[in-house]
Amino acid sequence: MPSGYEGRGYLFMKKESSPQRDPYASAIPDKVYFKIGEVADIVGVKPYVLRYWETEFPDIAPGKSKSKQRLYKRKEVELILRIRDLLYKEKFTIEGARKRLKELARKPRGKESGAPQLALALPVGETNDEGLREIKSKLQELAKILESM
Numbered sequence: 001m002p003s004g005y006e007g008r009g010y011l012f013m014k015k016e017s018s019p020q021r022d023p024y025a026s027a028i029p030d031k032v033y034f035k036i037g038e039v040a041d042i043v044g045v046k047p048y049v050l051r052y053w054e055t056e057f058p059d060i061a062p063g064k065s066k067s068k069q070r071l072y073k074r075k076e077v078e079l080i081l082r083i084r085d086l087l088y089k090e091k092f093t094i095e096g097a098r099k100r101l102k103e104l105a106r107k108p109r110g111k112e113s114g115a116p117q118l119a120l121a122l123p124v125g126e127t128n129d130e131g132l133r134e135i136k137s138k139l140q141e142l143a144k145i146l147e148s149m
Contacts, residue, residue: 027081033071036062042077043084053083056094059101 086097
């Protein structure tokens with residue numbers, strides 16, 4: 001059995017030593033919407049920088065209140081923190097940061113999200129049909145366990 005995995009038979013679940021959280025989550029207050037001044041304070045940039053980034057990064061599209069004030073969602077604030085790190089800490093250009101964000105969006109998020117990792121392997125010497133039946137039965141057992149939670 002590979003190190004860091006727990007389970008029986010051919011079905012293993014990756015153990016998480018500590019729950020992985022978004023590194024930006026602790027920097028963001030527990031609110032749904034944020035005004036531009038609040039986001040500027042959280043991120044550590046001036047509001048005009050945020051307005052400029054809105055023109056350069058299409059995923060930043062804050063809604064507007066009745067008084068036409070920008071209202072950023074938590075996801076957008078997290079994205080802005082990532083952009084800040086790419087531009088200021090990792091020294092990416094605007095275009096480079098845009099490309100990097102696209103790459104990150106395409107990657108599967110299994111490990112990053114903290115979800116248990118599932119590793120399946122066919123037993124050595126068995127035919128594919130037998131191995132697949134074994135995997136199916138293990139998955140059904142897992143589904144029953146999850147339903148009972």
